[in-house]
Amino acid sequence: MSTIIVNCGEIAHLSVGDISEPISGYEMLDKKSLVFPKGNAILIKNGNISSIDQNDVILDEFIPWYDEGDKTKNGYNIIDARGKAIIPGLVDSHNHLVWSGDRSNELSLRQAGKSYSDIANLGGGIKKTVKSTRDSNFSDLLSKANDRLDIAVMNGTTTLEAKSGYGLCNETEDLILRVNYNLSKNSNCNIFSTWLGAHDFPDDKSRSQYLEELIGIQLPNVSENKLAKWVDVFCEPGWFTVEETEIIVKASQEVGLKSRLHVDEFVDSGGLALASELGSVSGDHVAFSNDESRDLATKSGTMQTFLPGTPYILGKEINLPIQKCIDESWNFSVATDFNPNYPSLSMPFIGSLLSHRLHIDPLVSLIASTRNPATTIFEQDEMRGSLSIGSPADLNIIHSSYVDGWCQTPGINPISKTMINGVIVNSNKSI
Secondary structure, three states, X not given: OEEEEEEEOOEEOOOOOOOOOOOOHHHXXXXXXXXXXXXXXXXXXXXXXXXXXXXXXXXXXXXXXXXOOOXXXXXXXXXXXXXXXXXXXXXXXXXXXXXXXXXOOHHHHHHOOOOHHHHHHOOOHHHHHHHHHHOOOHHHHHHHHHHHHHHHHHOOEEEEEEEOOOOOOHHHHHHHXXXXXXXXXXXXXXXXXXXXXXXXXXXXXXXXXXXXXXXXHHHHHHHHOOXXXXXXXXXXXXXXXXXXXXXXXXXXXXXXXXXXXXXXOOOOOOHHHHHHHXXXXXXXXXXXXXXXXXXXXXXXXXXXXXOOHHXXXXXXXXXXXXXXXXXXXXXXXXXXXEOXXXXXXXXXXXXXXXXXHXXXXXXXXXXXXXXXXXXXXXXXXXXXXXXXXXXXXXXXXXXXXXXXXXXXXXXXXXXXXXXXXXXXXEEOOOO
């Protein structure tokens, strides 16, 4: 059965140029090229977008009998958008989906002046979550992850990168990645796994012992069982050094794993430059990377992925150089960084932080949440993140008639309906 979405408001198709490449610079502000005005319809066949044309043209050719409202008739499933805007499905390219435990007590510690490192040294942080996650079983972790995934989809996410990292031992890292695999096979959402065994160093092993385990035990298990598409390393002072990160990434490259790295979150340690030199698909956080590294990243094809929710939750100024990235035509994306410390799965809220706090145009924020991150996840023949002819119909109908409304209701979900592969998977009440 084919689906037709009629009476659309604005449609952010974002399909200009080669959709397997990110959009950068002032092209991100070219609404005339990136957004269709109201009055169009979308024809979907076999889960893919077949046509986007004026409402009357689609109706006259395919459903001349149609009058109004949602209908299923004559082999067509008709969705009446009622003038609401359409945006691509949101792509969350940095997410720690699977873990157990509760770190809500850490807010008061931060308010008392404790740093991220201080809290970790007090037994909180990553290692606290590791203990809780190690004490959990597959069923418990899967149940929690499923609930979280439902929330992500409810907020318009149609593709999600899910990391391990809260095991810090082969058994639990394997368990987390197998939960991810189960989700990828049984969820409507597009799920892709990243192995983040190098998230921290466990208390029960020396630094050298754990590095040996990562390369000699965990990596072969991930590779042989095809448990992840990428490797990640938390490359920050106090965690993994630039040298250790390079060793892990190069060993992973030998078995076919590409990399996406945590870098330069707290200081400029040369992490983004390393990610670029290693050919990583993305360098994430990048709050303190230098301009030369940002320029190198764009030239080498390494996406800068900003995670504004992290400084927000830490009570820090959201001082990210996104406007400069636009001015310099440096490629960038954004993501949630959902984790025990920042437990939010809302990509629209991330867009709100950019647009309300950093004064970034909502269309730019949308591109950074859809097409640009999609280029780091999908191969060219399966590209998503835009609404182009022939691409999978991953999209959201939002409550506003304007595309810009996608990120202007923090605390209230702006998504009316979510479609993945041409199937409505979520409907929310209007506001």
